[in-house]
Amino acid sequence: MIVVAPKPKSEPKKFKDEFWKTKDIKISIRDIVEKDGEREVSEEETPIGPTPKPHVTDLRSWDMKLLSRYEPFYAPFCDMCCLCTFGKCDLLNKKGACGINSEAQQARIVLLACNIGTAAHAGHARHLVHHLIDELGEDYPLDLGLNIDIEAPITRTIIGKKPENLADLAETLNYVEEQLSHLLSACHTGQEGSSLDFESKALHSGVMDDLAREVGDLAQIVTLNMPKGDGDAPLVEMGVGTIDSTKPVVLCIGHNVLPGSNVMDYLDETGQEEDFEVCGICCAAIDISRYNDRAKVVGPLSRQLKFIRSGVADVIIVDEQCVRTDVLEEAQNKNTAVIATTDKMCLGLPDMTDEDPDVIVSKLLNKEIEGALILDPEKVGEVSVKVAKILSPEREKLKLLPELDEVQKMAAECTECGWCTRVCPNSKPMMEAVIAARDGDFSGFEKLYLNDVCYSCGRCEQECERELPLMSMLAKVGEKLAKTEKFNIRAGRGPVQDVEIRRVGAPLVLGDIPGVIAIVGCSNYPDGGKEVAEMAKEFLERNYIVVATGCGAMSIGEYLDEEGKTLYEQYTGDFDARGLVNIGSCVSNAHISGACIKIANIFAKKPLEGNFEEIADYILNRVGACGIAWGAYSQKAAAIATGVNRWGIPVVVGPHGSKYRRLYLGRTDKKENWKIKDLRTGKIMDGEPAPEHLIYAAENMEEAIVMTAKLCIRPTDTGKGRQIKLNHYIDLYKRYYGRLPPDIHLFVRNEKDIPITYKKDVKEILEEVGWEPREIPQEPSLMGMDGD
Amino acid sequence: MANERVIPWQPTVIAGPKQALLVTPETAELMIKKAKRPLFILGPLVKEDPLRTYATKIAEKWNLPVVTTADAYKPFYEKGLNPTAYGVVEIVNLLKDPEWQGVDGKGQHDLVIFLGCIYYIGSQGLSSLKHYAPHLKTLTICKFFHSNADASFPNLKDEEWFKYLEKMGEVG
Ligand code: SF4
Numbered sequence A: 001m002i003v004v005a006p007k008p009k010s011e012p013k014k015f016k017d018e019f020w021k022t023k024d025i026k027i028s029i030r031d032i033v034e035k036d037g038e039r040e041v042s043e044e045e046t047p048i049g050p051t052p053k054p055h056v057t058d059l060r061s062w063d064m065k066l067l068s069r070y071e072p073f074y075a076p077f078c079d080m081c082c083l084c085t086f087g088k089c090d091l092l093n094k095k096g097a098c099g100i101n102s103e104a105q106q107a108r109i110v111l112l113a114c115n116i117g118t119a120a121h122a123g124h125a126r127h128l129v130h131h132l133i134d135e136l137g138e139d140y141p142l143d144l145g146l147n148i149d150i151e152a153p154i155t156r157t158i159i160g161k162k163p164e165n166l167a168d169l170a171e172t173l174n175y176v177e178e179q180l181s182h183l184l185s186a187c188h189t190g191q192e193g194s195s196l197d198f199e200s201k202a203l204h205s206g207v208m209d210d211l212a213r214e215v216g217d218l219a220q221i222v223t224l225n226m227p228k229g230d231g232d233a234p235l236v237e238m239g240v241g242t243i244d245s246t247k248p249v250v251l252c253i254g255h256n257v258l259p260g261s262n263v264m265d266y267l268d269e270t271g272q273e274e275d276f277e278v279c280g281i282c283c284a285a286i287d288i289s290r291y292n293d294r295a296k297v298v299g300p301l302s303r304q305l306k307f308i309r310s311g312v313a314d315v316i317i318v319d320e321q322c323v324r325t326d327v328l329e330e331a332q333n334k335n336t337a338v339i340a341t342t343d344k345m346c347l348g349l350p351d352m353t354d355e356d357p358d359v360i361v362s363k364l365l366n367k368e369i370e371g372a373l374i375l376d377p378e379k380v381g382e383v384s385v386k387v388a389k390i391l392s393p394e395r396e397k398l399k400l401l402p403e404l405d406e407v408q409k410m411a412a413e414c415t416e417c418g419w420c421t422r423v424c425p426n427s428k429p430m431m432e433a434v435i436a437a438r439d440g441d442f443s444g445f446e447k448l449y450l451n452d453v454c455y456s457c458g459r460c461e462q463e464c465e466r467e468l469p470l471m472s473m474l475a476k477v478g479e480k481l482a483k484t485e486k487f488n489i490r491a492g493r494g495p496v497q498d499v500e501i502r503r504v505g506a507p508l509v510l511g512d513i514p515g516v517i518a519i520v521g522c523s524n525y526p527d528g529g530k531e532v533a534e535m536a537k538e539f540l541e542r543n544y545i546v547v548a549t550g551c552g553a554m555s556i557g558e559y560l561d562e563e564g565k566t567l568y569e570q571y572t573g574d575f576d577a578r579g580l581v582n583i584g585s586c587v588s589n590a591h592i593s594g595a596c597i598k599i600a601n602i603f604a605k606k607p608l609e610g611n612f613e614e615i616a617d618y619i620l621n622r623v624g625a626c627g628i629a630w631g632a633y634s635q636k637a638a639a640i641a642t643g644v645n646r647w648g649i650p651v652v653v654g655p656h657g658s659k660y661r662r663l664y665l666g667r668t669d670k671k672e673n674w675k676i677k678d679l680r681t682g683k684i685m686d687g688e689p690a691p692e693h694l695i696y697a698a699e700n701m702e703e704a705i706v707m708t709a710k711l712c713i714r715p716t717d718t719g720k721g722r723q724i725k726l727n728h729y730i731d732l733y734k735r736y737y738g739r740l741p742p743d744i745h746l747f748v749r750n751e752k753d754i755p756i757t758y759k760k761d762v763k764e765i766l767e768e769v770g771w772e773p774r775e776i777p778q779e780p781s782l783m784g785m786d787g788d
Numbered sequence B: 001m002a003n004e005r006v007i008p009w010q011p012t013v014i015a016g017p018k019q020a021l022l023v024t025p026e027t028a029e030l031m032i033k034k035a036k037r038p039l040f041i042l043g044p045l046v047k048e049d050p051l052r053t054y055a056t057k058i059a060e061k062w063n064l065p066v067v068t069t070a071d072a073y074k075p076f077y078e079k080g081l082n083p084t085a086y087g088v089v090e091i092v093n094l095l096k097d098p099e100w101q102g103v104d105g106k107g108q109h110d111l112v113i114f115l116g117c118i119y120y121i122g123s124q125g126l127s128s129l130k131h132y133a134p135h136l137k138t139l140t141i142c143k144f145f146h147s148n149a150d151a152s153f154p155n156l157k158d159e160e161w162f163k164y165l166e167k168m169g170e171v172g
């Protein structure tokens, strides 16, 4: 028997309430428990499945099933290894001094990347949970409101129990951290030697990442009272043009909400909320606006350097992950104050955490310190506001960029060496832009500026032999365009509600709703952010459910139709056909796998606790979901993709994703790879290549759209559902390739699957290849196949 | 400047000591002549004219089976070729399997000629073949030096490149 805190009758306590500010009140829910009388609940009645808290090797047999169907495809980014002092070793057709071969080395680096990503989320979640327990006590309950009963589906499945309070979240993190140390240790020289075992560990790391993200997002949702699955979460202003730069501006960059939420609190408390602009870049922006919809979103990561260079921000607060590591130097050039706020990123700054806020303010303003490291988020709120207020009128922001005629003069110094274009990750025509600007034609720079076609990585500027400040030149030309950049985004809503799952479970599993498309990840796009919005629009118009997170969610909001409306204004935020659902930040990605898990649980009544393999098997075979991480660049994105892969959800990445070194590709020409077991009859039978790949890199948007539609096909589609899915696949293939897909026969099980519009053409192909109808399994599964 | 022509177009794709052999149109043609089962892979960067025409002429002159990547299928089909469409990662995945029977089902290819794939994903594909497909050679006739190929054109200006391609497609 265990004792738990009763659920609060009213709203959970708001962290931002005045009440919590009083330092010496220690909240203990146990007190309330005692007052209300203890409530006893019996130990969970749900049976625990075979793998609660799985160790590194416990899900290995599932991994091997996935990996024999979706074999790792390696594309080394480097022939060498330099991880130990035996090296460097050249692994091209040779083994390293430790005996490792090229394939295992690629897999090892993938595992390392996943571990780094998982550690970033786990560190982030740990920081939040630790801080919140300090403030609110470990009994603080996890209440997601009335519409969500299956909270924490990932934790339930992996850990084997439902988390009730912050202490349970901390316990989940203990497990994640333990697994992570085993996984990281496997990367050491002279440990794992098999590429497949490295992959199995990477998949485990991905699921640990899932857990860490779920913990992180649940913690912030319940304590900061963020939206709890509201389809009609408010629209938040987004874009540089929405920021009034005549006001003091505080900019938050990174992923941790606490510094930014404390800025909002301080402004509210001191009645200055109208006098300041608080804005964010990357996920910090999304999470602060989930907390308080007055916070503005500058945009995705692709904005970072040009926005810093524009000098609009008076104070920059950095927290963790994906922040430019030269932010201090860049900010100093603009007389912008910098406050670092987490142990992950201290930037060499003096630790001022225990100083009096006014002392820090004066030291910053008098330049006695280069910037401040303040590890107390509340203090960050006060200091940043006070500094911005005094600094703003002094900075004469509008004169921080060169004038246009100066840009022209600088451009005249260009030697036309061409190296700016060569080092550009996307070979964008920077040199042409500079040459044109020499003659007063700024259209080349404008084209680079708009839609973040140039994502301001700054590589060209580093290379320029004339040391031209190309990013400042770009920011200057973009200045007048930026004024018109007024977009919006629906505030991240967090988890999908149980009632929504009940509503869409059947149409999704049967195929009537053709799929869930998850547009996620960073902004390392091959050709600007607009393509992301175009992909979202394409699938929305076709009745798919489109969910989005992070930079992807922001890029979707940066697209305006002819009437000047964003997609968020045109489509509802409901998890339903034609819904455009902003789930939230990177950590909120947990709710996407979470929604698929809930379909297995709510719709198919599969028990979750300790039951990973059965759930993943269900998702792989039945839930037509596919991720698009068009600009995935980070190690976190590697961990996220690998995690969702293990749950059976395929992902399409952009062309830069090939640099992750490893994809999981299916082979339709190997029939034996697609065998399944029909659990209803126990028979092993021929299956379909559905989904065909688990992680796939597309060369351009057109290819990605077609592949995504194909990857939503599942063996359990009904005839009607399959017709709908094939109709979209054929339609899109025809549009971009000008003909019917040559592999269409692989997805036609019997004549009922053939879409009516294309009946004649499809039949012709079927005849050509000598197609014959196939038996349809009732409960297709990889379980009970070889290896079990 | 001669040196700059054989630094990979995107210089950081340098992977290790092994570098591609620099080829001219003449040596490229020798490689094709010598090959028993060549394959021509055309990417989206050459789907417009004049490049589409140059590429088509090369395919026709040497009677090369053609694979298109991304959405390059339609323009080449319309130009009269009969290509097979694959994603660039899909075709590379098939090529690295010694058991695969090739686009025509008659056996694995022994020479793969790349033209027009996006540089960095092309480079990754070439790296994959360099490591895991000892049974075939790769040749790139893009405008860019590809260090991960076995043989590559140097970095070229448009005019030079067009001349090179024209030469390779000239009959007679
Ligand atoms: S870890 Fe192995 S391959 Fe890498 S440098 Fe050391 S001995 Fe060489």
Ligand code: SF4
Pocket (backbone or CB within 6 Å): A420, A423, A424, A425, A426, A427, A428, A430, A448, A453, A454, A455, A456, A457, A458, A459, A460, A461
């Ligand atoms: S900043 Fe980066 S993306 Fe932009 S042109 Fe320069 S190198 Fe290319």
Ligand code: SF4
Pocket (backbone or CB within 6 Å): A413, A414, A415, A416, A417, A418, A419, A420, A421, A430, A431, A434, A460, A463, A464, A465, A466, A467, A468
């Ligand atoms: S790197 Fe500098 S000098 Fe060279 S072309 Fe680009 S702008 Fe001109």
